[in-house]
Every structure is written in structure tokens, then in C-alpha cells.
Amino acid sequence: MTGRGGHRGRFITLEGGEGVGKSTQLALLAGALRARGFEVVETREPGGTPGAEAIRALLLSGEADRWNPQAEALLFAAARSDHVARVIRPALERGAWVVCDRYVDSNRAYQSGASGLADEDMMALHRIGSAGLMPDRTFLLTLPVDQAQTRAGARDAGLPDRFGARGRDFHEKVAGAFAGYAAREPERFRVIDTGAGKEEVHASILAALADLMP
Ligand SMILES: Nc1ncnc2c1ncn2[C@@H]1O[C@H](COP(=O)(O)OP(=O)(O)OP(=O)(O)O)[C@@H](O)[C@H]1O
Numbered sequence: 001m002t003g004r005g006g007h008r009g010r011f012i013t014l015e016g017g018e019g020v021g022k023s024t025q026l027a028l029l030a031g032a033l034r035a036r037g038f039e040v041v042e043t044r045e046p047g048g049t050p051g052a053e054a055i056r057a058l059l060l061s062g063e064a065d066r067w068n069p070q071a072e073a074l075l076f077a078a079a080r081s082d083h084v085a086r087v088i089r090p091a092l093e094r095g096a097w098v099v100c101d102r103y104v105d106s107n108r109a110y111q112s113g114a115s116g117l118a119d120e121d122m123m124a125l126h127r128i129g130s131a132g133l134m135p136d137r138t139f140l141l142t143l144p145v146d147q148a149q150t151r152a153g154a155r156d157a158g159l160p161d162r163f164g165a166r167g168r169d170f171h172e173k174v175a176g177a178f179a180g181y182a183a184r185e186p187e188r189f190r191v192i193d194t195g196a197g198k199e200e201v202h203a204s205i206l207a208a209l210a211d212l213m214p
């Protein structure tokens with residue numbers, strides 16, 4: 001069985017707003033997949049390579065108006081291009097499972113849905129930068145914005161990054177944009193409510209992956 005990109009491995013992404021539980025669930029999922037004997041690559045965006053981590057530092061720190069949405073979109077796409085070429089595609093080609101915290105749907109939700117750029121332009125950047133590589137499965141983790149902000153605030157001790165510091169209205173737009181993409185692509189997306197405990201959410205994610213297991 002090969003993934004949708006023609007590769008032997010599986011490419012899984014976790015998406016959603018800040019504080020919904022992506023990193024927590026990524027660690028649990030990677031552990032469960034390793035316990036089944038798979039090679040698993042855990043990674044994140046922006047980041048995952050030295051170059052992309054350097055771009056991450058440029059994007060997430062500094063003044064709120066350090067970058068305009070167009071510059072942000074280009075920087076995120078550049079980081080993704082390096083990450084796909086050096087880490088994600090080679091891992092998939094050797095048959096590994098890649099589990100990635102955020103990917104192109106974040107570009108769409110943050111720079112298009114919440115910042116006003118065109119979704120087709122985000123996908124055009126993705127085609128140019130990463131040959132349009134798409135995940136086999138995307139888990140959209142959801143939680144009401146105020147609850148997610150409370151979780152993130154407790155974790156970050158009240159010191160959010162450039163995106164986390166944006167207002168509630170911005171984060172509601174991000175959540176609405178993600179929900180729209182999931183509704184339009186039900187084969188790829190599975191929507192998981194993270195209001196329950198960590199282990200219960202993990203069990204829901206594993207159950208929603210059963211059809212991709214060899
Ligand atoms: N199901 C859960 N119930 C209660 N707390 C949770 C749950 N899942 C995660 N948390 C806690 O909420 C906080 C945010 O979780 P996590 O860092 O996984 O979110 P995230 O989606 O990766 O956030 P970000 O996008 O901001 O990095 C952490 O302190 C984590 O321990």
C-alpha cells in the first residue's frame with residue numbers, strides 16, 4: 001500500500017489553534033506507532049531542519065508588525081520547502097511514518113483565513129515550494145478558543161509568541177477557516193474534540209487512523 005504521494009510511508013499532520021493539544025497528542029501518537037513497530041519521525045512546522053528552525057525564530061519573535069501577511073506566507077512556505085525536501089519526503093520514501101505538528105493547512109488558516117490572503121495563493125506557494133505534497137491524514141483538533149487560550153496561557157506563563165498574542169477575533173477566524181477546510185475535504189481530515197482527557201483524545205485519534213494501518 002502506498003500513501004497519496006506515491007510513497008511507502010504515511011504522512012500524518014495535526015492542526016488547530018494554539019493550546020488545543022497538538023504537541024501533546026503528537027507525542028502520544030508517535031509512541032503508539034513506535035509500539036506497533038513503525039519507524040516514526042516526529043517533527044513540526046515551522047521548523048524541523050536547521051534552516052527552517054532559523055526561519056521559525058524570525059517568524060515567532062519580535063514586534064507584532066514585524067512581517068506583513070505576504071512576507072509571513074513566503075517565509076512559512078520557504079521553511080516548509082526545506083523541511084519537506086530534507087526530512088519529510090526522504091522519510092516517506094524509506095517507509096517511515098511522519099507525524100507533523102502543523103503543516104500547509106496552518107498556512108491556509110493563519111495567512112489566508114485569518115489574514116486575508118487568497119487560499120489559492122497559499123496552495124500555489126505550496127506547489128512551488130514543496131511540489132504540493134499533502135498529508136495522508138490530517139487531524140483537526142478543536143476546543144473553544146477561550147479554553148484553548150487558558151491552556152496555552154498556563155503553559156506559556158502569560159508570555160505568548162507573535163501569533164499567540166493576537167486577539168480573540170483573529171483566533172476565532174483561524175478556527176473557522178480550519179473548520180471550513182475540514183468540511184470541504186472529509187477524506188483527508190478527521191475532526192477531534194480535545195475537551196476530554198489526554199488519553200481519551202489519544203484513543204479517538206488512534207481509532208480514526210485504523211483505515212491507514214497496514
Ligand atoms: N486533553 C487535555 N486536557 C487538559 N489539558 C491538556 C489536554 N491536552 C493538552 N493539555 C495541556 O494544554 C496545554 C497546551 O497543549 P499543547 O502544548 O499540546 O497544545 P498545542 O496545540 O501544541 O499548542 P501550540 O500550538 O500553542 O504549541 C499543555 O499544557 C498541555 O499539557
Ligand SMILES: Cc1cn([C@H]2C[C@H](O)[C@@H](COP(=O)(O)O)O2)c(=O)[nH]c1=O
Nearest residue numbers: 045046076102103106107110111163164
Ligand atoms: C506552520 C504555520 C504556523 N503558523 C503559526 C501558527 C502558530 O501561531 C505558530 C507556530 O507556533 P506553534 O507553537 O508551533 O503552534 O505559527 C502560521 O501562521 N502559518 C504556518 O504555515
